[in-house]
């Protein structure tokens with residue numbers, strides 16, 4: 001790291017420390033918007049707690065001297081099983097916003113998903129890292145022409161897939177945004193849209209959350225499964241659905257010909273008290289019946305969380321806020337650091353589990369603490385209750 005940047009004096013060693021630093025740097029309105037969950041934020045907390053309820057079962061004396069943590073996602077190589085989730089309005093975190101994220105993603109060999117509601121437009125983000133793989137996240141607007149134009153622009157600019165967000169027919173109620181009367185700072189725009197006069201789209205300040213009013217005015221609440229066919233008719237890009245948390249919806253998604261499923265509760269920003277995604281993952285994987293890849297996000301903060309997600313059937317994870325914290329702390333360099341940190345944590349956890357590659361990850365490496373009703377108590381040098389999980393042979 002260079003001496004002159006904001007990380008010179010304190011080097012965060014995990015995502016929580018990145019968040020603490022980001023909080024110091026960001027205006028309160030922006031930090032609150034990024035970190036908030038919906039309502040009482042029970043799900044926000046549970047997204048993290050649920051990972052703690054899962055424990056890893058290490059295996060030993062396996063040669064891990066030549067680890068390879070790379071993988072392939074929809075046919076595209078990825079340096080490790082992580083995708084950058086779409087998060088809106090990244091130039092509130094750093095003046096280079098989405099371009100900085102795109103460059104850091106390219107440097108680290110991971111896919112970046114650009115939000116429809118980005119503060120840099122589709123084409124400029126593509127130019128920032130022209131050869132890197134990118135997905136485009138889509139919200140469907142009441143005006144279908146606007147939606148179709150966005151999809152065509154993403155296709156033309158070389159984005160490789162459309163991640164259709166399906167959990168936001170209405171915006172969840174984020175109370176801090178209401179208190180703060182959140183709106184996009186006036187020097188920024190929703191860069192993918194122009195109004196009838198050709199001016200870039202802004203967000204009006206209102207008596208409550210300007211974002212909630214903006215979303216209510218634009219998003220098509222009538223969106224339903226039949227629209228997948230419509231979307232498929234206007235693009236040749238693969239379509240993933242983002243925001244599935246049940247087996248039933250996964251089955252319907254597969255029947256509708258999606259190319260992938262992203263298990264997500266939107267970082268707990270939509271329906272409070274819904275389940276943590278890691279607790280839904282296996283059900284969704286069952287619903288996907290091995291026909292399409294399943295990805296998961298919401299609450300991933302550690303390399304161990306990535307190992308657990310893969311053990312429960314995800315092909316890769318997505319991270320949202322972690323990238324925003326990196327961006328706020330140090331722009332491209334900060335995101336680069338966040339990605340490297342997660343990569344290193346993942347490689348270490350994988351190795352300590354006795355895995356050389358991503359393919360070595362297995363379901364029985366993870367156990368729910370609730371399944372250990374007999375407890376993880378130590379006696380005579382043995383862990384009671386562990387035998388069920390450790391008597392398989394891997395060599």
Ligand SMILES: Cc1cc2nc3c(=O)[nH]c(=O)nc-3n(C[C@H](O)[C@H](O)[C@H](O)COP(=O)(O)O)c2cc1C
Nearest residue numbers: 034085086087088115165266267298299319320321
């Ligand atoms: C500030 C913020 C903005 C977001 N914007 C979008 C968005 O524009 N489109 C979308 O599909 N999801 C959006 N999400 C949800 C993320 O894509 C992702 O599902 C979530 O952040 C994952 O949880 P995590 O933050 O705990 O990693 C946003 C999340 C945050 C925190």
Ligand SMILES: CC(C)CC(=O)C(=O)O
Nearest residue numbers: 088117168171215266269
């Ligand atoms: C512009 C917003 C709808 C972006 C979003 O998905 C969020 O804030 O969670």
